[in-house]
Amino acid sequence: MTTTAKHLIGGRWTGEPERERHNPARPGEIAVRAPAGDESTVDRALAAADDARRAWAATPAPARGAILLDAADVLRSRHEEVATDLVQEEGKTLAEARGEVRRAIDVLRYFGAHGWQRTGESFPSGTPDTSVVTRPEPLGVAGLITPWNFPIAIPAWKLAPALVSGNTVVLKPAELTPASATHLAAALVAAGLPAGVLNVVHGEGSVVGAALAADERVRALSFTGSTEVGLRLHQVLSARRARVQLEMGGKNACLVLDDADPAAAARIVAAGAFGLTGQACTATSRVYCTPGVREAFTEALVKEAARFSPGDGLAAGTTMGPVVSSDQLATDLAAVERAREQGASVATGGRADGPFLPATVLTGVAHDHDVARREVFGPVVAVLPAADYDEGLALVNDSPYGLTAGLCTRDLALAHHFAAHAEAGVVKVNRPTTGLDLNVPFGGVKDSSSATFREQGPAAVDF
Numbered sequence: 001m002t003t004t005a006k007h008l009i010g011g012r013w014t015g016e017p018e019r020e021r022h023n024p025a026r027p028g029e030i031a032v033r034a035p036a037g038d039e040s041t042v043d044r045a046l047a048a049a050d051d052a053r054r055a056w057a058a059t060p061a062p063a064r065g066a067i068l069l070d071a072a073d074v075l076r077s078r079h080e081e082v083a084t085d086l087v088q089e090e091g092k093t094l095a096e097a098r099g100e101v102r103r104a105i106d107v108l109r110y111f112g113a114h115g116w117q118r119t120g121e122s123f124p125s126g127t128p129d130t131s132v133v134t135r136p137e138p139l140g141v142a143g144l145i146t147p148w149n150f151p152i153a154i155p156a157w158k159l160a161p162a163l164v165s166g167n168t169v170v171l172k173p174a175e176l177t178p179a180s181a182t183h184l185a186a187a188l189v190a191a192g193l194p195a196g197v198l199n200v201v202h203g204e205g206s207v208v209g210a211a212l213a214a215d216e217r218v219r220a221l222s223f224t225g226s227t228e229v230g231l232r233l234h235q236v237l238s239a240r241r242a243r244v245q246l247e248m249g250g251k252n253a254c255l256v257l258d259d260a261d262p263a264a265a266a267r268i269v270a271a272g273a274f275g276l277t278g279q280a281c282t283a284t285s286r287v288y289c290t291p292g293v294r295e296a297f298t299e300a301l302v303k304e305a306a307r308f309s310p311g312d313g314l315a316a317g318t319t320m321g322p323v324v325s326s327d328q329l330a331t332d333l334a335a336v337e338r339a340r341e342q343g344a345s346v347a348t349g350g351r352a353d354g355p356f357l358p359a360t361v362l363t364g365v366a367h368d369h370d371v372a373r374r375e376v377f378g379p380v381v382a383v384l385p386a387a388d389y390d391e392g393l394a395l396v397n398d399s400p401y402g403l404t405a406g407l408c409t410r411d412l413a414l415a416h417h418f419a420a421h422a423e424a425g426v427v428k429v430n431r432p433t434t435g436l437d438l439n440v441p442f443g444g445v446k447d448s449s450s451a452t453f454r455e456q457g458p459a460a461v462d463f
């Protein structure tokens, strides 16, 4: 079924459905129609957010939070419809989409409850009969720019802390996934969010996103997407001393040591590499194995890959959805081809069937090959050698990115050493590199994030 997305500006749904997004699993079907905004649409959305800003900041924080809590209930009542639309526009399996919508609901609840806890600090004063307190204040208008791969959870975890803290928002969702963000906004409107407090503008990143980032009225910008775009936005925002938070690419590695159970390690790596069709910023894409485990692990990983059955996310039996777009599929296949040219072997997968790319395991990859250095953003994982723990750790760290890193071992001392020395924002031991709790600060180091604020949990409110 085709859904229609609209801009939300000053409390009104507007815009003609000029753009079509096809269902990635069934490219002949239109999943969603959406408007394509331009600079003037962004201008109107910012004017609405600016107009609404004082009254929203003056609304008591518990009352702001109550609207988020009510929006969570609205979304809960529409859970299945929203999850189904998410599958049709983004391609996840229905189980993955249900989990993502659940995450958005929980995020609204978490930050909704925060309305009652919003507080400053008090300090002793050196002056008699004087008390000193800090008061948390909103920044004003926040611009939020989000990617397609978590089309409802990421907008939720950016807008909920912004709104409960008393900021107004202009959200620019990814071009490929306008419906999910629209559902989220509709839940907030149904819950009574005043007009202008949240505005949504759809359209091209280079037009809508760029206009949003460039506007003086945006006092804080939170961006999740590619490193290339993020670094450009950083320059724009820093030049006018606006607050900025960036979550960008990754090349996440897992190190499997000789003492690990190869079958268990393969399950962990497969979940991190192939879950969500590998289209997660935290997905495992490099695995370094020490010599005693490499062969058994690789064999087990190839077996695990066979459990991921690609297909339409709504069809029974599908355990991995399609690649999000033909452009992304071309990128994934080009990465596999380049790996072959550089000497890698394809142990399994590597060939697309329509929009579906099976779980792909590459062996014979060297650390300086492109597939070990550059983000692929698909269900492709490279297995590489490491002589021992020390070399493995050095190889994990030898990357321009630093989002997540994993270790499979039974050695508690090495687990602690790895947690302290892996250059990544998130370190997991005997767990997939993907999957994080919503109440915990999230972000990376090096080219994966800005060295400013973390997302999620209390850190998001600090931002």
Ligand code: NAD
Binding pocket: 145, 146, 147, 148, 149, 150, 172, 173, 174, 175, 203, 204, 205, 206, 207, 208, 209, 210, 213, 224, 225, 226, 227, 229, 230, 233, 247, 248, 249, 250, 280, 281, 375, 377, 403, 448
């Ligand atoms: P992208 O950078 O192409 O797009 C992200 C958003 O930025 C979209 O809304 C897009 O329209 C907008 N945009 C594009 N050009 C712009 C410009 N010139 N000015 C302003 N906005 C612009 O990324 P994508 O393809 O949507 O997402 C995939 C990327 O996102 C991957 O690199 C992935 O690692 C990253 N990602 C990171 C995280 C994280 O938390 N670190 C999470 C999810 C995805």
